[in-house]
Each structure stands twice: as C-alpha cells, then as structure tokens.
Amino acid sequence: MSIFVDDDTRVVVQGITGGEGSFHTDQMLAYGTNVVAGAVPGKGGESVHGVPVYDTVRQAVRKEDANASVVFVPPAFAEDAIFEALDSELDLVVAITEGIPTQDMARVNRRLREVDTRLIGPNCPGIITPGETKLGILPGDIFAAGSVGLVSRSGTLTYQVVDNLTARGHGQSTAVGIGGDPIIGTTFIDTLRAFDADPETDAIVMCGEIGGEDEEEAAAVIDAAIDTPVVGFIAGRTAPPGKRMGHAGAIVSGGGTGTAASKIAALRDAGVTVPETPADVAAAVDELL
Amino acid sequence: MKLHEYQAKRRFAEAGIPTPSFELAETVAEVLAAAESLGYPVAIKAQVKVGGRGKAGGIELVDDEAEAEAAADRILGMDLKGYTVEQVIVEEAVDFAQELYVGITMDRGAGQPVAMVSEEGGVDIEAVAERDPDAIAREHVDPAFGLHPYQARRAIVEAGIDAAVARDVARVLQTLYDVWAGTDATDAEINPLMVTTDGEVIAADAVCNVDEDALFRHPELAEFEEEEARDELERKAHEYGFDYVRLDGTVGIIGNGAGLVMTTLDLVDHYGGEPANFLDVGGGAKADRIANALDMVFSDENVDSVVFNIFGGITRGDEVARGINEALSQFDEIPKPVIVRLAGTNWQEGMEILNTDLVTVEETLEDAVQRAVEAAAEVAA
Numbered sequence: 001m002s003i004f005v006d007d008d009t010r011v012v013v014q015g016i017t018g019g020e021g022s023f024h025t026d027q028m029l030a031y032g033t034n035v036v037a038g039a040v041p042g043k044g045g046e047s048v049h050g051v052p053v054y055d056t057v058r059q060a061v062r063k064e065d066a067n068a069s070v071v072f073v074p075p076a077f078a079e080d081a082i083f084e085a086l087d088s089e090l091d092l093v094v095a096i097t098e099g100i101p102t103q104d105m106a107r108v109n110r111r112l113r114e115v116d117t118r119l120i121g122p123n124c125p126g127i128i129t130p131g132e133t134k135l136g137i138l139p140g141d142i143f144a145a146g147s148v149g150l151v152s153r154s155g156t157l158t159y160q161v162v163d164n165l166t167a168r169g170h171g172q173s174t175a176v177g178i179g180g181d182p183i184i185g186t187t188f189i190d191t192l193r194a195f196d197a198d199p200e201t202d203a204i205v206m207c208g209e210i211g212g213e214d215e216e217e218a219a220a221v222i223d224a225a226i227d228t229p230v231v232g233f234i235a236g237r238t239a240p241p242g243k244r245m246g247h248a249g250a251i252v253s254g255g256g257t258g259t260a261a262s263k264i265a266a267l268r269d270a271g272v273t274v275p276e277t278p279a280d281v282a283a284a285v286d287e288l289l
Numbered sequence: 290m291k292l293h294e295y296q297a298k299r300r301f302a303e304a305g306i307p308t309p310s311f312e313l314a315e316t317v318a319e320v321l322a323a324a325e326s327l328g329y330p331v332a333i334k335a336q337v338k339v340g341g342r343g344k345a346g347g348i349e350l351v352d353d354e355a356e357a358e359a360a361a362d363r364i365l366g367m368d369l370k371g372y373t374v375e376q377v378i379v380e381e382a383v384d385f386a387q388e389l390y391v392g393i394t395m396d397r398g399a400g401q402p403v404a405m406v407s408e409e410g411g412v413d414i415e416a417v418a419e420r421d422p423d424a425i426a427r428e429h430v431d432p433a434f435g436l437h438p439y440q441a442r443r444a445i446v447e448a449g450i451d452a453a454v455a456r457d458v459a460r461v462l463q464t465l466y467d468v469w470a471g472t473d474a475t476d477a478e479i480n481p482l483m484v485t486t487d488g489e490v491i492a493a494d495a496v497c498n499v500d501e502d503a504l505f506r507h508p509e510l511a512e513f514e515e516e517e518a519r520d521e522l523e524r525k526a527h528e529y530g531f532d533y534v535r536l537d538g539t540v541g542i543i544g545n546g547a548g549l550v551m552t553t554l555d556l557v558d559h560y561g562g563e564p565a566n567f568l569d570v571g572g573g574a575k576a577d578r579i580a581n582a583l584d585m586v587f588s589d590e591n592v593d594s595v596v597f598n599i600f601g602g603i604t605r606g607d608e609v610a611r612g613i614n615e616a617l618s619q620f621d622e623i624p625k626p627v628i629v630r631l632a633g634t635n636w637q638e639g640m641e642i643l644n645t646d647l648v649t650v651e652e653t654l655e656d657a658v659q660r661a662v663e664a665a666a667e668v669a670a
Contacts, residue, residue, distance in 0.1 A: 023603075076505055101503035102395055103473055106432045109400035125602065137572075139602045139634055154548020155572075156600045159633055160654060163600070180547055183400045211546050212397045235551040238536075238558045239567070246532040246547025246569040248502060249397070253415075278552065278558050279655055282531075 002129035002174040003149070003194040003201070004092060004118065004186075005068065009133050012037040012057060012066035012090075014073055014081045016048045020096075021072035024137050025049055028070075031140040033133045036064040039084075041090070057088040068092040070126065070135045078122065079104035086115050094135045095122035102248070104185040112185060119185025123247065125155035125177035136177065146171015148285060149195035149228075151188060152207035153180050153214075154247070157235055157278075161207055164282035170289065173201040180247030182208070188218035196226045203229050203288045206272075207279060210236030211249045211258040219266035232267040232274040232283045234260045290499045291338040295378050296513055297497035301479070304468045306461050307491045309515065311380035320361035321354060323379035329353055330382040333360045337372040341413070345369050350382060383493055388481035389450065390414050390425070391462050392496075393436075393469040395476075402430040404440065404466060406448040406458070410481035424448075436466040457490040472510075488635030522566075522589055529581045531568055538563025539665045541586035541595040541625070545570050545604050553598050553658060562662030565592045573603040579612025587624050593668035596661035597629040598654055606631040606639025617647040626664040630657035 011028070016038025026049050028035050035051050037060035044055035052064070060066045061246040069090055071220040073081040078097040085093040086108075100122050112119055120127055126136010130271065142159055144166045152158040158177055176191050178184055188206060195201045204226075208215035215234065222230055237260040239245050241252040252258045264274050273284045292300070295313055302308045312323035313336070324331045335347030342348050347369045349360040357379075367374050388411030396403040407425040409417045417424050426447035428440040442460040450458055461482060469477040478496040485491060499510060526533030532547065536554075540562045544550040547569055554564040565588065570582050586595050599609045609631060617623055627648045631639040643650055649664075651657035 009421065020603075074504060076307055099502045101473055101506075102500050103402075103432065103470065103503065106395065106401055110431060110433055126593060137602055142583065142633065152548070154546060154551075155602060156544075156546025157548030157552055159600045159602055160549055160552065163632060180393065180395045207548065209551060214398075217398070232554075235548045235555060237555045239551060239554070240534070243534045243567075244532075244536060245551050245567055250547055277556060277655055279653070 002132065002265045003176065003191070004120070004176065005127050005129050005133050005135055006174050007132045009068050009135070009265055010034045010036045010064065010066050012039050012060035013051070014039045014057065014069055014071045014085065016040060016051065016053060017043050017046065022048050024072065026053060027140070028134060028268070033135065036060070037066050042241055056086050061078070061090065063086050066090065068094070068135060071095040071097055073097060075101070079108060082108050082119065083085070083111060085176050086111055086117050086276035090117050092118050092120065094120045094124070094126050096124065096136055097124060098123040102182055104114060105181060109183050112203060117166040120176065121179040121185060122278045124179030125158060127174065127176045127236050129174045130172050132264065138175070138177070142166060143175065144171035147173055147200055147202040147289070149173045149198065149201040150175040150179055151191040151195070151204070153209050153249070154207060157207050160234065160278045161205060161281055164278050165205070168282045168286060170282065170285050180249050182249040188214050189221050192218060192221060192226050192230070196228045200229060203231065203285055205231050205233070205285065207233045207235070208263055209234060209247070209250050210239050210245065211251045213248070214259065215263040216266040218253045219270040219272065222272060229288045230272045231281055231288065233273040233278065233281050234241070234263045234274065236260045245275065290501050290504070290510070290514060292513055293336045293338060294334065294495055294497065295336055297495035298492065300468060300472065300493050300497060301465070301492055304464050306479070307489065308495070309381045309383055309491060309493065311378045313374050313376055314379055315365070317358060317361040317365065320377060320379050321357055324351070324354070324357045327379060327381045329605050330589045331357065332380045332381060332382055333357065333364055334378050335364050335367070335369055335374040336376040336378060337369045337374055339370045339372060347374065359405060372603060377519065383483050383491055384486045385483040386486050387484040389458065389484065390480045391458065391465060391482050392478035392480065393466050393474070396429065399429055402432060402469070404428045404430055404436055404444060404462060406444040406450065406462060408449050414480055430466065431636060435470065436463055438463065451484070453488060454484050454490050461490060461492070468497070468641050468656045472497060473500045473507060474498060475500050490628065522585065525585055525588070529585065531570060531582065531585065533585065534567040535589070536564050536566055537591070538565045538590055539593040539669065540661050541565045541589060541592035543568045543570060543582045543586060543595065544598040545572065545600065549598065549600055553596065553654070556655065556658040557596070557662060560662045562665055565589055575608055576612035576615055579609050580616035583613065583616040592625055594661045594664035595625055595627045596657050597627060599631050601631070601633030605634050606636040607642055610639035610642035613648060614642065617644070623647055625668070628657050628661045628664065630654055
C-alpha cells in the first residue's frame with residue numbers, strides 16, 4: 001500500500017507547456033504516472049508528449065477524470081493556479097513552484113480549510129509511490145518499492161537519504177517532499193499520521209531542517225499517537241541565526257527559535273533516533289526492521 | 290529584505306502613521322544643517338540594518354551644535370555589528386510619557402498573519418515575549434478580510450493600553466496592517482510607539498522587512514535591494530544569483546538544494562572541520578554556473594579546501610563535471626584542493642568526464658566531506 005498517491009491517481013499538469021512542466025511530464029510518463037491532461041490558459045487544444053492540453057482544470061477533470069494536479073506555474077501566477085485546482089474538486093494538488101510570496105500562501109492556507117483537497121508543497125520535489133506513480137520532479141530511479149515511509153522538507157536531502165536507504169535494501173512505501181517554505185499544505189504531522197495508518201509502512205524516516213516549529217510539534221504527536229517507529233534527521237546544526245539558508249523557511253530566528261538543537265532534543269524526547277549523518281539514518285532503519 | 294529605518298518610516302508616514310520629522314545625512318556638515326533646521330534637541334541615529342543600535346552606541350540624543358558635531362563625527366563611519374555606518378537620520382526629539390509596541394508578522398505555525406500590541410515598548414520585544422508572553426496581546430488575522438477594527442480594539446484593551454490613546458493606537462495598528470499587506474512584508478513593527486507628554490501617539494522607530502519572493506510586484510522597492518549585500522563575496526553571490534551565506538571556517542562548500550547543502554555543512558562540523566560558507570547552486574545548474582560557484586569559493590581567502598556535493602534530480606552530473614573541468618583548467622595551479630562527489634542523474638557520465646588531475650573524486654558524501662576536512666587541516670598545518 002501507500003499514502004496519498006497510487007496507480008489510480010490521474011494527473012493534470014498545470015503549466016505543462018512550460019520548460020519544466022513539459023520536461024517533467026515526460027519524466028512522469030516514463031515512470032508510469034497516469035498523466036491524463038495538461039491545463040494552461042489559452043493553450044487548450046494543444047498536446048504535450050501526447051497529453052491533451054485544456055484551458056482550465058475543470059475541463060481536465062470533466063473530460064479526463066483527473067483527480068490530482070501538479071503545479072509547475074511560475075511564482076507570480078502560482079497562487080491563482082492553486083486556487084483553481086482547489087476549486088476543481090481534486091483529491092490532491094502538488095505544488096512544485098519555488099518562490100511563491102508568503103502572503104499568497106497565507107490566502108491559500110486559509111482556503112484549504114474550506115475544501116477537502118490535500119495540498120503538498122509548495123517548493124517541494126513532489127511525492128512518489130515507487131513502482132506505481134510519481135507526481136513531481138523526484139528522480140525515479142533511486143527509489144525502490146518497500147516498507148519505509150519517508151517525509152522531508154528538502155528535495156535533494158530526500159534523494160540523499162533515499163539513496164542510502166535503497167543501497168541498504170530498504171525500499172520505500174511512499175516518499176513525500178512537503179516543501180521548504182514557511183507556509184505549506186501537508187505537514188509532517190499529516191504525513192506521519194497517514195504512514196501510521198498504512199499497514200505496509202513499517203518504519204518512518206522524517207527529515208526536518210531549521211526554521212519554524214513543525215518538527216517540535218511533530219515530535220509531540222509522535223510521542224502521543226504514532227506507533228510506527230520513526231528515525232529523524234535534522235539539517236542545519238551549523239546554521240547561524242538570522243540567515244536564510246536557501247529555503248525561505250530555513251532560518252533560525254534572531255530570538256533563537258527554530259534551531260536544530262531544539263528540534264533534535266524534541267524528537268529524542270519523543271523516543272526518535274536522530275543520527276548525525278544520512279548514512280547513519282539508513283543504519284538506524286536496519287535496527288528497526 | 291530589510292528596509293532601513295528611514296525607508297520604513299517614510300512608508301509608514303505616507304500611509305498616515307504619525308512620525309517625528311527627520312532628515313537623512315551622510316556628513317557632519319549635513320547633520321548640523323539638519324539639526325539647525327529641525328531645532329535642538331535632536332536624535333542622531335545610525336542607519337544600519339541591525340537591531341539594538343542604541344545599545345551598540347549608534348543612537349545619540351544631542352542638545353546643541355557642539356554635541357551634535359561630536360556625535361556625528363563618532364557615529365558616521367563607525368563599525369556597528371559588522372556594518373559601517375554611512376548614513377544617519379537627524380530626528381526631532383520626542384518628549385515621551387510612555388513607550389508602546391505594535392507589530393504585524395506572519396505566524397508560520399498558524400499560517401496566518403498576527404497583529405501584536407504591548408504596553409512594554411522600547412525594549413527587545415522578543416525578550417518580553419520570552420519573559421512574559423501575556424504582556425503581548427495577539428490577534429490572528431484572516432487574510433481574506435484583513436484586520437477587523439474590533440480586533441484592533443480588542444488587542445488594545447487586552448494589552449492594557451490607556452483608554453485616552455486607544456483610538457489613536459488602533460488607527461496606527463490598522464494602518465500598519467495595511468502597509469504590511471500592501472508591501473508584502475514579513476514583519477512590520479513600531480518599537481517604540483511613543484505616547485508624548487501631550488498625549489499624541491508617534492512612531493519613534495520603524496521596522497519593515499519585505500518578502501524577497503514578492504519583490505517582483507514591488508518595483509518601487511528595487512532601489513533598496515542592492516544595499517543588501519554585506520561584503521564583496523555576498524555582492525558577488527547576488528550578482529551570480531546564488532543562495533550564499535558566508536561563515537567563519539576553512540572548508541568551502543558547494544552543493545545543490547538547501548537541505549543537502551546544510552547537511553554538508555553539518556557533516557564538515559561532524560568530522561571536525563569548520564564550514565566556510567553555504568552555497569546552493571540551485572536546481573538544473575549548467576556548466577557556467579558551476580564555474581561561477583567555484584570562482585566564488587576560491588575568492589574567499591579563508592577557504593583552504595572545497596567540497597563539491599551534487600545530488601542530481603534535475604541537475605545533471607555530466608554538466609556539473611564539465612563546469613568543474615572548465616573552471617579548473619583556467620588555472621596553472623589549482624588554488625585549493627577540490628573534492629567532488631556526484632550522485633543521481635548522469636553521475637557515472639560525470640565521474641568519467643571529471644579530470645582527476647584537477648580534482649579528487651569520492652563516491653559517498655561522508656568520504657568526500659572527510660577528505661575535504663583533512664585537506665583543509667593539511668593546508669593549515
């Protein structure tokens with residue numbers, strides 16, 4: 001089994017005619033994802049890698065039964081694209097776009113409370129259920145099907161950890177990149193709960209980083225409500241306060257919140273193993289399985 | 290992006306928030322002329338983008354020309370927490386009875402804006418928040434509607450603000466929210482918001498930090514942006530479009546993706562070295578970008594070795610390898626040892642392309658970092 005996406009996921013790509021949208025549509029098709037439509041205003045009637053393009057997401061839902069979207073729309077138009085997706089009765093929206101203004105995401109976040117659609121991202125690599133489907137830009141060939149659930153705020157760190165896991169023979173049930181922005185849709189907690197409810201996920205790897213308090217909140221939930229064993233990893237132990245480390249959300253505040261030390265301590269207090277290197281994360285999974 | 294006090298204050302004033310009269314000055318003569326026209330006493334305030342300027346000696350209240358000259362001479366050109374003071378504002382002194390705090394920020398956890406009011410202004414508000422969280426009244430704002438007037442009133446009552454100035458403070462808070470939203474700010478703060486001995490409410494300081502991701506829709510702020518860069522290297526990074534943070538160590542780090550680069554820094558520390566920088570080349574970097582990254586790290590004189598760690602998703606190993614070869618072939622002698630580790634998309638091709646006369650190749654992240662730490666130690670010894 002898996003969480004959030006599987007063989008039945010039917011994808012509409014918003015921004016399919018752009019460079020990234022087109023390239024990754026090709027990659028997703030090659031992986032076996034059911035990319036059933038594209039949606040780009042004014043480009044209805046075209047096709048990209050054999051996928052029909054519509055002017056609106058609603059048309060893609062009506063004509064192709066799309067139930068999920070992947071957003072490759074540039075930052076200035078991403079809020080609108082996500083609102084359109086949320087207004088089209090999809091089950092899932094995966095926003096890859098990096099650099100969406102935070103106030104735009106505050107409006108999206110507010111809308112999310114009123115709809116049943118799940119948002120993953122933005123500023124994320126997407127989600128993959130190995131051997132079934134991937135929505136996003138993750139390089140499919142490093143993943144293997146298995147029983148480790150992975151959730152991470154960072155793209156390339158996900159790849160690194162997956163590489164270590166796969167090399168040790170630990171395939172993944174689903175890997176979710178939740179994104180490096182201050183305001184995101186699906187959180188660590190949402191994902192941890194979903195993995196915990198998935199009978200085929202036997203261990204969870206959670207990769208966090210400096211900034212915000214999501215890891216601390218997740219630690220409290222792990223302690224109280226997650227039965228599946230969790231291995232944690234936190235990036236940014238050496239990050240100085242007040243400097244944005246690449247991701248908009250990866251910043252230790254001047255007041256000292258959001259530090260790696262606080263996150264590691266919270267996770268360890270919740271009984272989570274938190275190794276210092278990605279290779280040791282995979283080794284810690286050995287101990288659990 | 291942080292705005293200077295004077296830039297933020299002008300925006301607040303334009304929106305209708307009362308502020309003291311002030312003038313910007315860059316020389317002692319300009320300070321004296323400004324003070325003359327405003328009338329003594331005046332405050333001379335260093336314009337650098339750091340907090341705690343007063344404690345660090347960057348703000349002085351002066352009563353006459355002799356004092357003003359001495360203060361201006363001292364503050365202009367001084368080093369304030371690593372920044373050289375090039376500009377000051379000369380501001381009319383405010384006779385205050387009380388110092389309040391008002392601010393708007395984004396509450397990440399809640400995913401919505403929050404308006405804050407406190408009677409304990411004039412001090413570090415984060416210290417207040419830690420010592421006595423109840424001293425700050427908070428109202429979360431629904432971004433679809435903005436700050437409702439009742440919310441401003443409620444926050445002011447909860448904060449225990451004197452009823453005599455409640456209406457004026459509410460107006461300031463409401464206006465501050467509108468400026469925050471209209472400027473795409475991450476934070477907008479007035480600390481202190483002074484209540485004068487005459488019962489007027491006036492913004493004695495102004496903080497406004499703008500979301501860099503929203504600058505595309507604020508061309509009016511573009512002129513403030515170039516002042517951001519702090520030193521030569523950070524200016525260069527800005528020009529090349531890299532996410533770059535300079536640190537104090539000797540192991541230079543280049544990688545792709547924020548989380549993985551941070552992890553590489555942490556590993557340098559884990560293996561006993563000290564990271565010299567954070568440099569993220571971003572996704573899909575081509576050969577010239579890789580060469581620029583090497584150029585950046587080489588031009589940091591603290592750097593003794595460089596670890597190059599690329600995990601390709603959309604970034605291709607062969608492109609990276611070509612960029613490294615290209616950049617290094619320009620040198621008669623490689624200035625600093627470079628250790629490369631490639632993984633992910635096209636990594637095998639990349640490994641084959643890499644010229645091992647110029648670089649050391651390692652297969653795992655851990656090995657590459659260890660080798661770089663050792664190399665830096667050898668150079669230092």
